[in-house]
Amino acid sequence: MRNLGALERAVMDVLWARATPATVREVVTDLADRNPAYTTVMTVLDRLARKDFVRRERGEDGRTWRYVAAASRETFVAELMLQVLDLAGDRDAALVHFARSVAGTEADVLRDALTDDPDREPPDRR
Template sequence: MTHHDEHDSHGERDAHGERQPRLRRRAQGELESQVLAALHTARGPVSAAWVQERIGGDLAYTTVMTILTRLLAKDVVTRERAGRSFAWTPASDEAGLAAFRMRKVLDGESDREAVLASFVTTLTPDDEQLLRDLLGHAGAEADD
């Protein structure tokens, strides 16, 4: 009889050698979005344990801390000392969270120009004008 590895591409084997479906591993971007969404439901600064509890599932505390630290490095969250640990808050409002998600999608694509071009062609005329106005305003501020 050949030895079967516990882990294979189809899942794990139980005590009887039957394949069990592998739990889907959440992607980093998905975890970041879940952590940010949890922070946005808070009424103020919260602990990593609070975030872990809100996300639920089997997510380890250390994983939540890793995600929060990565988000801090991206300036998406802020933290302040709270005793021996930290209290975390989102750095922006719901609009900022949506913009962060849009950037994550864009960053995951290989042809940014094609994605942006496709996005712009699907905008309503009002949204297209708003985007032009915002880009013009940002360009004027850069010239100052």
């Protein structure tokens, strides 16, 4: 999985925050603080679709594209973490260092993930 540029990340943040697929116009509106051009956001969404970060589907009118994140934010972050782990000369040492660097509820989450049923969804820790 490739890294995202700043605007790509902002667009993905919008899509991850939405409960339903979004049109280009809706993404532009949600990015109002950045004041991006409609065509810029359209280009970014097209690029994200080609990279398989987003899926697009035709809207009810049959003309408008609607975009949705292809994977959850958590899946994206987990894949980034695995990419970084691949950079380690010694994966085991990197994992041990990481595990020892987390504390509190994060350590509990890791411990639970390693001892619980792997098919069980992790608890919502917001």
